[in-house]
Amino acid sequence: MANDLNKVLLIGRMTRDPEFKSVNGSSVVNFSIANNRVYVTNGEKKEETHYFDCVAWGRLADILKQYAGKGKQVAIEGRLQQQSWETPEGKKASKIRVYVETAQLLGGQGQGGGSGDRSDSSSSYDSGISSGYDDYPAGDDDIPF
Amino acid sequence: MANDLNKVLLIGRMTRDPEFKSVNGSSVVNFSIANNRVYVTNGEKKEETHYFDCVAWGRLADILKQYAGKGKQVAIEGRLQQQSWETPEGKKASKIRVYVETAQLLGGQGQGGGSGDRSDSSSSYDSGISSGYDDYPAGDDDIPF
Amino acid sequence: MANDLNKVLLIGRMTRDPEFKSVNGSSVVNFSIANNRVYVTNGEKKEETHYFDCVAWGRLADILKQYAGKGKQVAIEGRLQQQSWETPEGKKASKIRVYVETAQLLGGQGQGGGSGDRSDSSSSYDSGISSGYDDYPAGDDDIPF
Amino acid sequence: MANDLNKVLLIGRMTRDPEFKSVNGSSVVNFSIANNRVYVTNGEKKEETHYFDCVAWGRLADILKQYAGKGKQVAIEGRLQQQSWETPEGKKASKIRVYVETAQLLGGQGQGGGSGDRSDSSSSYDSGISSGYDDYPAGDDDIPF
DNA sequence: TTTT
DNA sequence: TTTT
Numbered sequence: 312m313a314n315d316l317n318k319v320l321l322i323g324r325m326t327r328d329p330e331f332k333s334v335n336g337s338s339v340v341n342f343s344i345a346n347n348r349v350y351v352t353n354g355e356k357k358e359e360t361h362y363f364d365c366v367a368w369g370r371l372a373d374i375l376k377q378y379a380g381k382g383k384q385v386a387i388e389g390r391l392q393q394q395s396w397e398t399p400e401g402k403k404a405s406k407i408r409v410y411v412e413t414a415q416l417l418g419g420q421g422q423g424g425g426s427g428d429r430s431d432s433s434s435s436y437d438s439g440i441s442s443g444y445d446d447y448p449a450g451d452d453d454i455p456f
Numbered sequence: 457m458a459n460d461l462n463k464v465l466l467i468g469r470m471t472r473d474p475e476f477k478s479v480n481g482s483s484v485v486n487f488s489i490a491n492n493r494v495y496v497t498n499g500e501k502k503e504e505t506h507y508f509d510c511v512a513w514g515r516l517a518d519i520l521k522q523y524a525g526k527g528k529q530v531a532i533e534g535r536l537q538q539q540s541w542e543t544p545e546g547k548k549a550s551k552i553r554v555y556v557e558t559a560q561l562l563g564g565q566g567q568g569g570g571s572g573d574r575s576d577s578s579s580s581y582d583s584g585i586s587s588g589y590d591d592y593p594a595g596d597d598d599i600p601f
Numbered sequence: 602m603a604n605d606l607n608k609v610l611l612i613g614r615m616t617r618d619p620e621f622k623s624v625n626g627s628s629v630v631n632f633s634i635a636n637n638r639v640y641v642t643n644g645e646k647k648e649e650t651h652y653f654d655c656v657a658w659g660r661l662a663d664i665l666k667q668y669a670g671k672g673k674q675v676a677i678e679g680r681l682q683q684q685s686w687e688t689p690e691g692k693k694a695s696k697i698r699v700y701v702e703t704a705q706l707l708g709g710q711g712q713g714g715g716s717g718d719r720s721d722s723s724s725s726y727d728s729g730i731s732s733g734y735d736d737y738p739a740g741d742d743d744i745p746f
Numbered sequence: 747m748a749n750d751l752n753k754v755l756l757i758g759r760m761t762r763d764p765e766f767k768s769v770n771g772s773s774v775v776n777f778s779i780a781n782n783r784v785y786v787t788n789g790e791k792k793e794e795t796h797y798f799d800c801v802a803w804g805r806l807a808d809i810l811k812q813y814a815g816k817g818k819q820v821a822i823e824g825r826l827q828q829q830s831w832e833t834p835e836g837k838k839a840s841k842i843r844v845y846v847e848t849a850q851l852l853g854g855q856g857q858g859g860g861s862g863d864r865s866d867s868s869s870s871y872d873s874g875i876s877s878g879y880d881d882y883p884a885g886d887d888d889i890p891f
Numbered sequence: 892t893t894t895t
Numbered sequence: 896t897t898t899t
Contacts, residue, residue: 312503314494314874316467316821316850318755319536320610322460322676322705324898345898346536349459349729358457361538362897363552382898384708386612386676386751391464391491391536391554393506407508407552409536415612415751417707418674439639439749457899459729461676461705463610465755467821467850494874529853531606531757531821548896560606560757562852563819563895584604584784602793602895604784606757609826612750636826639749648747651828653842681754681781681826681844683796693892697798697842699826708899759894780894797893817894 317390319409321346321363322417325383329367331376338372341365342379344387344409365389367411371442375414378438384417413441462535464554466491467562469529471507476521483517486510487524489532489554509553510534516587520559523583529562558586607680609699611636612707614674616652621666628662631655632669634677634699654698655679661732665704668728674707703731752825754844756781756798757852760818764802766811773807776800777814779822779844800824802846806877810849813873819852850874 323344330341341364348359365387367375379385389411398404416438468489475486486509493504510532512520524530534556543549561583613634620631631654638649655677657665669675679701688694706728758779765776776799783794800822802810814820824846833839851873 312494313467313492313850314848314876315491316465316531316755316823316848316874317491317493317506318463318465318753318823320461320463320751320753321536322462322707326897343897346460346462347458347729347899348462348535349457360898361462361536362550363536363538384899386461388751388753390493391466391506391508393508405507413749413751415748417612439637439751441749458705459703459731461610461678461703461729463608463678465606465608467852492874533606533608558604558606560603562757584606584782586604602784603782605781606755606821607781607783607796608753608755610751610753611826612748612752636750636752637748638752638825639747651752651826652840653826653828676751680783681756681796681798683798695797761893778893782895795894819895 319389319391320387321409322384322386323347323363325379325381325385326362328380329372329375331372337368338370338376340367340372340375342367342375344385364406364408365411366392366408367414367442369442371411371414371440374440378416379414386415386417387411388413411442413439415439464534464536465532466508466554467529467531468492468508470524470526473525474512474517474520476517482513483515483521485512485517485520487512487520489530509551510556511537511553512556512559512587514587516556516559516585519585523561524559531560531562532556533558556587558584560584608678609681610676610678611653611699612674612676613637613653615669615671618670619657619662619665621662627658628660628666630657630662630665632657632665634675654696655701656682656698657701657704657732659732661701661704661730664730668706669704676705676707677701678703701732703729705729754824754826755822756844757819757821758782758798760814760816760820761797763815764807764810766807772803773805773811775802775807775810777802777810779820799841799843800846801827801843802849802877804877806846806849806875809875813851814849821850821852822846823848846877848874848876 321344323346326343326345328342332339344363344365346361346363348361350357387409389409392408392410393405394408395403395405466489468491471488471490473487477484489508489510491506491508493506495502532554534554537553537555538550539553540548540550611634613636616633616635618632622629634653634655636651636653638651640647677699679699682698682700683695684698685693685695756779758781761778761780767774779798779800781796781798783796785792822844824844827843827845828840829843830838830840
């Protein structure tokens, strides 16, 4: 069986602070990204917003927990993932989300803060951070951006 | 408002023949792609298949209708799209699919055929085809691949 | 012959103002992007900067001329292109550049300005703009960002 | 400093067998990819071929050495890299190549073989293989495709 | 320097 | 359920 190409690249803003949890000792964050699309159809300008659910694991999850937040602009790279589960009624359900492999915080003019004491994290430089299970393309351990 | 980066790249096989319809005079095809993932966790090889819904419009839809089919391997480039609708019960629902902007048929050894008389389309060369509303990066009108 | 997948996605800062020219009535801009890479090798943090030459045509060129500038952070999407030419001595030469199809100006804190009177263009919102030969995924004609 | 987004995705055919060497005990392969572009300008079909130099390291290099070869169709994912060096005359020179992070061999109808005894490797199934310094998204050790 |  |  092949390992097929599967790559997603998005820029958008977090609709809320990343939701953190720990699964079997591993860090996990879930968040949603608002991605705007602007286009012109026969002279008329149109705007749409699409919302995409994202998940990140490991060190990347820790860093996003610490530095990302509602309104922050972020570039993410990852892959599409089909989650499947059974509903309480025993029906099969599935949805698509983005498994984030790398994230770069952009110096956007988001409203920042949101949930309280994250305001101190506004070191305001861009960052590229990756999942961190490998030590290859990674950020710094102390001041990731 | 911005036009945010939104790019998806996938290789996979069509799980069925593209489903064709005409919407306000425009061609539309819907299809699903099986994308395989192979990875190793602590020495153990694992395999998963993820299924992604795709839609294509215009000339690309026409070409996919004519040349693509169940089992065919295809590389697609497009963008993530959040479809939103109301259920018959008046609830809001939404799902993610891939809006295909370009497709390249790969000369894979899929089980081909499926729904009968498409076997004659096995011109068996690769192809890169795009949506065709613009005439810029496009294929030929007669022998697209 | 196929139209093979060829996609490049970069975030970086312009090393200088885009260099504008007109070729057979079409607008062309050339510019260079500084793309930073940060990684860790056996505990040690490393940094590198890579410079990539880019070219854009048409309406995208006009917009970049008007709104982009030295130090601006930009996300670009395009394709790799091999330029070939003959040297004055009659030798064959070739180099790789990025043919930009879409660009999104990011609200970064670059040193801005540079060549004088562009400072007034700091409308400071992000933007996604594309080549504009098609009217499909495009920006606005008046206030592109 | 940021770790900026830098992503390249290409499909093409190897113009020759990968050139293998060992650098400080690490495997390295160099190869060149022919990437075809087909487009239409005012009704006229045009074709171009662009050649891109690629490099892969580690386990991915080993696998490409063993299974890839001249004429093989491959999908690669990686990043742009600017190589810089000094000429024998003491001048600075630089070129752009693709640092390959993942490769998927496609079941194309390349002329295969080429340099002798690779013909036995035509297991002819697609494959997705990655650099292998991490054990995360990887192939099998024995039968990678 | 080049692939199908 | 939503960001600027």
